[in-house]
Amino acid sequence: xxxxxxxxxxxxxxxxxxxxxxxxxxxxxxxxxxxxxxxxxxxxxxxxxxxxxxxxxxxxxxxxxxxxxxxxxxxxxxxxxxxxxxxxxxxxxxxxxxxxxxxxxxxxxxxxxxxxxxxxxxxxxxxxxxxxxxxxxxxxxxxxxxxxxxxxxxxxxxxxxxxxxxxxxxxxxxxxxxxxxxxxxxxxxxxxxxxxxxxxxxxxxxxxxxxxxxxxxxxxxxxxxxxxxxxxxxxxxxxxxxxxxxxxxxxxxxxxxxxxxx
Amino acid sequence: xxxxxxxxxxxxxxxxxxxxxxxxxxxxxxxxxxxxxxxxxxxxxxxxxxxxxxxxxxxxxxxxxxxxxxxxxxxxxxxxxxxxxxxxxxxxxxxxxxxxxxxxxxxxxxxxxxxxxxxxxxxxxxxxxxxxxxxxxxxxxxxxxxxxxxxxxxxxxxxxxxxxxxxxxxxxxxxxxxxxxxxxxxxxxxxxxxxxxxxxxxxxxxxxxxxxxxxxxxxxxxxxxxxxxxxxxxxxxxxxxxxxxxxxxxxxxxxxxxxxxxxxxxxxxxxxxxxxxxxxxxxxxxxxxxxxxxxxxxxxxxxxxxxxxxxxxxxxxxxxxxxxxxxxxxxxxxxxxxxxxxxxxxxxxxxxxxxxxxxxxxxxxxxxxxxxxxxxxxxxxxxxxxxxxxxxxxxxxxxxxxxxxxxxxxxxxxxxxxxxxxxxxxxxxxxxxxxxxxxxxxxxxxxxxxxxxxxxxxxxxxxxxxxxxxxxxxxxxxxx
Numbered sequence: 001x002x003x004x005x006x007x008x009x010x011x012x013x014x015x016x017x018x019x020x021x022x023x024x025x026x027x028x029x030x031x032x033x034x035x036x037x038x039x040x041x042x043x044x045x046x047x048x049x050x051x052x053x054x055x056x057x058x059x060x061x062x063x064x065x066x067x068x069x070x071x072x073x074x075x076x077x078x079x080x081x082x083x084x085x086x087x088x089x090x091x092x093x094x095x096x097x098x099x100x101x102x103x104x105x106x107x108x109x110x111x112x113x114x115x116x117x118x119x120x121x122x123x124x125x126x127x128x129x130x131x132x133x134x135x136x137x138x139x140x141x142x143x144x145x146x147x148x149x150x151x152x153x154x155x156x157x158x159x160x161x162x163x164x165x166x167x168x169x170x171x172x173x174x175x176x177x178x179x180x181x182x183x184x185x186x187x188x189x190x191x192x193x194x195x196x197x198x199x200x201x202x203x204x205x206x207x208x209x210x211x212x213x214x215x216x217x218x219x220x221x222x223x224x225x226x227x228x229x230x231x232x233x234x235x236x237x238x239x240x241x242x243x244x245x246x247x248x249x250x251x252x253x254x255x256x257x258x259x260x261x262x
Numbered sequence: 263x264x265x266x267x268x269x270x271x272x273x274x275x276x277x278x279x280x281x282x283x284x285x286x287x288x289x290x291x292x293x294x295x296x297x298x299x300x301x302x303x304x305x306x307x308x309x310x311x312x313x314x315x316x317x318x319x320x321x322x323x324x325x326x327x328x329x330x331x332x333x334x335x336x337x338x339x340x341x342x343x344x345x346x347x348x349x350x351x352x353x354x355x356x357x358x359x360x361x362x363x364x365x366x367x368x369x370x371x372x373x374x375x376x377x378x379x380x381x382x383x384x385x386x387x388x389x390x391x392x393x394x395x396x397x398x399x400x401x402x403x404x405x406x407x408x409x410x411x412x413x414x415x416x417x418x419x420x421x422x423x424x425x426x427x428x429x430x431x432x433x434x435x436x437x438x439x440x441x442x443x444x445x446x447x448x449x450x451x452x453x454x455x456x457x458x459x460x461x462x463x464x465x466x467x468x469x470x471x472x473x474x475x476x477x478x479x480x481x482x483x484x485x486x487x488x489x490x491x492x493x494x495x496x497x498x499x500x501x502x503x504x505x506x507x508x509x510x511x512x513x514x515x516x517x518x519x520x521x522x523x524x525x526x527x528x529x530x531x532x533x534x535x536x537x538x539x540x541x542x543x544x545x546x547x548x549x550x551x552x553x554x555x556x557x558x559x560x561x562x563x564x565x566x567x568x569x570x571x572x573x574x575x576x577x578x579x580x581x582x583x584x585x586x587x588x589x590x591x592x593x594x595x596x597x598x599x600x601x602x603x604x605x606x607x608x609x610x611x612x613x614x615x616x617x618x619x620x621x622x623x624x625x626x627x628x629x630x631x632x633x634x635x636x637x638x639x640x641x642x643x644x645x646x647x648x649x650x651x652x653x654x655x656x657x658x659x660x661x662x663x664x665x666x667x668x669x670x671x672x673x674x675x676x677x678x679x680x681x682x683x684x685x686x687x688x689x690x691x692x693x694x695x696x697x698x699x700x701x702x703x704x705x706x707x708x709x710x711x712x713x714x715x716x717x718x719x720x721x722x723x724x725x726x727x728x729x730x731x732x733x734x735x736x737x738x739x740x741x742x
Contacts, residue, residue: 056697059689084699096694099685100712106695109708113699149712150694166698 006033015066026230032205042227052178056090085117089172091163093179098150135168156183164195181215193218213241279501283369293342319436319446332603348393348478386466411456418454433516433553441512441547452482457492468497479510488523495526521556533569540599543571550577554586562589564720578607581615588617591717596629605635610643619650625661632664639671646676
C-alpha cells in the first residue's frame with residue numbers, strides 16, 4: 001500500500017560496505033515507508049544478501065560510506081541486538097542450528113528483549129506459552145518444534161516457518177526477509193507467504209529479497225528494485241518483476257555495462 | 263539462565279579469587295627427602311602406621327617416573343623447589359570458631375564460604391582447607407547426632423585411627439601412579455567422611471580448598487566411606503591466588519561404597535588458570551577413584567573443571583559389587599593457554615554393573631582440551647553395560663579438542679556404546695541470537711549452558727547456577 005505521506009521507517013543513502021577487502025555495496029539508496037512492501041531482486045552476487053546482513057549489523061561487514069536512518073535515528077550505531085529490540089528484523093536465508101538451546105526458551109528471551117524495549121512487561125513461561133501457541137497459527141507450525149533445539153534437524157521449510165514465527169512474536173516495524181522462498185516447496189511457500197502478508201500492516205514496512213518472482217505471486221510488492229554490482233539499478237512496480245522473469249537477468253548486465261561505460 | 267546484567271557484573275573481575283591473604287605462615291624448607299616426610303608426620307603427631315605408609319610411598323615414588331602419556335606440554339617440574347608443608351600460624355584446631363584467626367574467616371567469607379555460625383550456608387556443612395591444613399569444619403555436632411563423621415583427615419587420624427587404617431590407600435594404592443605416590447608420602451590435610459550403615463546424610467557436605475602461599479604445593483587427601491545402605495552428596499570447590507609461577511596441586515580422593523550405598527561427588531574446580539599468555543596457574547594432577555565394593559552400590563562423579571593451567575584428572579569407578587553403578591559427568595572448559603587431559607575410567611568387575619560417561623569439553627583461545635577415557639569389562643562382568651558420550655565444542659579457530667576413548671572387554675555378554683561429536687560455536691550462531699535481541703554475553707551463555715545441560719542437571723542445585731555463571735565469565739572475550 002503506497003501512501004506518499006506515510007512515515008519513513010528506513011532510509012538508506014549512498015550505502016557502501018565491504019566484507020574483508022572486497023567492496024560489495026557501492027552506493028545503495030532506498031526508502032521504506034510504513035505500509036509498503038518492497039522487493040529487491042537480482043542475481044547471486046549482486047549484493048542483495050549483503051544489504052540484508054549490513055542492515056542487521058553482521059560483524060563480518062564493514063560500512064565504508066553512507067547512512068541508514070531508522071525512524072530518524074542512526075541505525076548503524078546500534079549493535080545487532082539493539083537493532084532487533086527497536087524493531088528491525090532479519091529473516092535469514094539459511095537459519096543456523098543451535099544445538100542444546102531450547103527453541104521455546106530462545107523465543108521467550110527474544111520476545112522479552114523486544115518487550116522490555118517497548119516498555120512492556122516481560123512474559124513468564126506460562127504467559128509466553130499462551131502467546132506462542134496463538135502465533136504458531138500464523139505459520140501453521142506444529143507445537144512440537146517448540147520443544148526442540150533452535151532449528152536443529154528442522155527441514156528447510158520448518159526453518160523458514162520458525163523465522164516467520166519469530167517475526168510474528170517480535171512484531172518488527174521493518175522486516176527484511178532474505179530469500180525466504182528458497183528451498184520451499186509450493187505448500188510451504190504458500191504458508192510462509194500468507195504469514196508474511198498477515199504480518200505486513202499499515203504501520204510496518206517489508207523488504208523481500210528474492211531471486212525469483214515466485215514469492216511475488218503470493219505477496220504483491222508495491223515496489224520492485226533490481227540490484228546489480230552493489231547498487232539498485234532500476235526501480236519499478238510489480239511489472240518489473242514480471243519483466244525480469246520474462247527476459248532473465250541478461251539485460252541487467254547490458255544496462256550495467258552501458259552505465260559503467262557512460 | 264544467567265541474565266546479561268549478571269554476566270556484566272562478573273566480567274569486571276576476571277578472576278575474583280586471585281587475592282593473597284596476608285597471614286603469618288609456618289613453612290618448612292623447600293625440597294623433598296625422607297626427613298621431610300618424617301617431619302610432616304611428626305608435625306601432625308601421627309601414629310606409626312601412617313608414618314610407615316608415607317615412607318613406603320616415598321620410596322616407591324623415588325623409583326617412579328613422571329607420566330608422559332597425556333596430551334600435555336609443560337617444562338619438567340622441579341620437585342625440590344616446592345614447599346611441602348605450609349600452615350597458617352595458629353594454635354591447634356579448636357572446637358570453637360572464635361579461636362580461628364579472623365583473617366582466615368575473612369578469607370573464606372570473601373570466597374563466598376562463610377564459616378561463622380550466623381552466616382554459614384544452610385544445609386551445607388563445610389570443611390575449609392587453607393594451604394596444608396584444615397582450619398574449620400561446620401555443623402560437626404549436628405552431623406554427629408546422625409553418626410556421620412565429617413572432619414579433616416588429620417583429625418580423623420587422631421580420633422578414628424582404626425577407620426583410617428582400614429580404608430586409607432585401599433582404593434588408590436600409593437604406587438598407583440607417580441602423583442598418588444607423591445601425595446601418599448606428603449599429604450597434609452583434606453577431608454574425611456564416614457556415613458554409618460543405613461544413614462542418609464542429612465545435609466550436603468562440602469570441602470573448600472584454598473591455596474594461599476606462593477611456592478607451596480597442596481597435597482590433599484580425601485576419604486569418603488559409605489557403609490551399607492548409606493548415602494551422601496559431597497562437593498568440593500577450589501581457588502588460588504594469582505601468582506606468575508606455577509604451583510603444584512596433587513590430590514588423592516578415595517571413595518568406598520558398601521552394599522546399597524551411594525556417593526555423589528561433585529567438583530567445581532576454579533584454581534587460578536594463569537594469565538592470558540599462559541604465565542602462572544596451578545598444575546592440577548589429581549587421582550580420584552571410587553570403589554563400588556558392595557552389591558548395588560553407586561558412585562557418581564560430577565565435575566566442572568574451569569581452572570588450572572594444567573589439568574590431569576580421571577575420576578574413576580571400580581565396579582566390583584554386582585549390579586553396582588558408576589557415573590561420570592564432566593564439563594571441562596579451557597581458555598587462553600590452558601591444557602586439560604581429563605576423563606574417566608570405568609572398570610567393570612562384577613556382573614550386571616552399569617556405567618555412564620558424559621563428557622563435555624569446551625576449548626577456547628589457544629587451549630587444548632582432551633578427553634581420555636577407559637572402559638574395561640572384566641571376564642566376570644556378565645551383562646555389564648556402558649554408555650559414553652563425549653562432545654566437544656570449539657570456540658574460535660586456535661583451540662584444540664581431542665578424544666581418546668579406550669575400550670577393553672573380556673566379556674562377550676557386555677555392551678559398550680560410545681558416541682562422540684564435535685561442534686563449533688560460530689560467529690553465525692551468535693549473530694543469529696543477537697539478531698533476535700539477545701545480548702552477546704547472554705548468547706554465549708545460552709549456547710554454553712545448552713551444551714552442558716546434561717552435566718549441570720547433575721550438580722546439587724545450589725551450585726548449578728554458580729557453574730553456569732562461572733563458564734560465562736571464563737569465556738568473556740574469547741569469542742569473535
